[in-house]
Amino acid sequence: MIVPTIRGEGVRLRGFAQRDVDDLLAGYGDPAVRRFLPPLPVPFTRAQAESYVSDVAPGMFTHGGGLYAIADPATDRLLGGVGLDKVVPNRGQAELGYWVGPWARGHGVATAAVRALTEHSFHTGMERIELLTHRENVPSQRVALANGFRPEGLRRGVLPNRDGGRDDLLAYARLAGDEPGPVTRLLPDLPGGELTDGVVTLRPLVPGDVDFYTELHSLADVVATTVPPVAPSREEMRRRCDWAQSHWLAGDRADLIIVDTATGTPAGEIGLYYQEARTGQAMIGYSMMPAWRGRGYPTRAAQLVSLWAFAETGIARLIAGALPTNLGSQRVLEKAGFKREAYLRSRLPGNDGRRNDDVQFALLAEDLLRDGARLDG
Template identity: 35%
Template sequence: MPGFDEQLTLKSQRLVLRPFGPRDAAQVRAIIAGGAEFLPPGAPGHPSMIDQWLAHGVHELRRSGQGIHLAMVADGVIVGAISLFKTLWGAGSTEIGYGVHPAHRGRGYATEAVRALTSWALREGRLRRVELRANLDNAASIRVAEKAGFTREGLLRGGGYANDGPHDLVVFGLLAGDPPMPYTGFHTGLRLESERLLLRPFAAADAADVYAAIDGDPEIGRWMPWAAGYTLERSRQWCTRYAHLEVATGVQFALQPRRGGRLVGSVGVHRADWERGDAEIGYWISPWARRRGYATEATRAVSEHLFERGFHRVHMVIAEGNLASQAVARKAGFTREGVMRRALPVPGGMTDAVLFSLLRGE
């Protein structure tokens, strides 16, 4: 009978999916002590049983040939667990389930892990169908299934049971040969690279540089209404919270020189329309990093990433008087389309804006 490799290890953009083992004892002990419930079924409820479970219990499913439990690891930290179970090798089908540590939810780990393990099952695993079931009232799990490309197939009335009683289950399926569906969202940990820049998420350590770049700078203050009265506390909130909120329709990057040095600015995607395949790009550059081509380089890097993700059009909306930013758009290959009347807020009111666009393949 076919089975699962005891050393099965998969890598995705941010995660490593690997078997649990004795090296995980300290982390599992902390997870259990903290009361987080996301480990695979059969996980011990008492610390005294952890070593036995890691050495034997967590591997019983694999030994039976019916599935496998894998740790979901990000930067060495167990952030969740994911499993294949009810595997029928003759029929070529299996079911997938997962759990994410409460402290690491909302970052897209579940979708990323489900995509990786499903891809393995339908390719290297030579299975033809992966099924995912979610409680009808669990909107988050339903969204994970949709983002991972599964098709909603039907409803099992009272098909699930939990401590609070029966639950209706939504059944999702993904078949080998199904066309890939675009992932409609951005990873919060998304990183890009260009020739001289690392485009990465903002961090608390960036707050001082962001504040220094914006506070009192006449160029940023001329075009950015949010820059008025900027404080170090606002900078901290931006770097640790607000820059990480828009993962469905946008994403923000801090621009860091690959060879080290101060923050050189920011570039972001705004109002990404996944259905239409169109997104807007905006940026600002720190005063100490201007006239070095960083804005053009960052704009190109983000545009290329969007085209790789399936977008066919990227645009920029630039104040009519902002000639420097218009020059950046042209250098990045964008085409001027026209003037949008009173379309852009600036300090003191609204201004006409020039619309630039770049199409995939240009």
């Protein structure tokens, strides 16, 4: 059959051809593509690539979906693939998927291709398009949000993996009547990718931080302030690091590493937890390595996060808590401008079935303006 050509911004969607076989092999051999496409055979052979081009891709169109080659409009070189699958005609619904070769990443190819196919599909009668992605696949989530796909939750065990288990996937969807995007995020990216006052630098938590993060959260005094106060496993810390950027995109939390600016050494962590978006209230929490305590770093970090939150998000009120015995943490909050507001009895779970009291502090935007920033540690 003749595959229609769809033109997008900087891309052209067309049918696959034999001239694409070498690039298809290279793309499907890329570790990043294989990681998030478990059904893909490993190794992916030339014979399979040729069959994909001649039979598999064209056959998708006979079932109401379609697989398109993403091509460079100037050279016609294959950049990736995008398609619709799992079409339910009586519901006007389908699932969209895509991949981009490593030679074409970082240039907006996926965003442009998804936008072009999505708009084409709506114009030809589709009413709802879903996009499913692994939580670790942050670039895919960014593509979804950029194209107006709204997060709809988690699909548990929806995709068989290569280990014999099943993977959970995040679900995004866009309806024909939805705005084309981008979706407004509750927690935007940091300006320039980090926050700094010249003494400390805050950068997002990433998968490579797992060793540092595990060590920090295994310290006895850090565990004592964890809710519940139980030392996490390394696997839990790995998931926390792997999923941190996804949580940031979802707008429910922003996890940051506190870095000594002069040496680039990780010194601690601070998190912002946006659990009450409707009321504009978020919470912060922090931990420091023993060698970096007593230098005022958590105070500086708390102020940097607070200034960013009030300036760049809809957060109107920040709260934080400390155990009554944790006078050091209370001093950090007071120096960062937080005001003590309450003493909550038995608020937090403790060890051996006991409950711990919690001293609550809060910071408003006007507090920073009125009192000024005190960064004396």
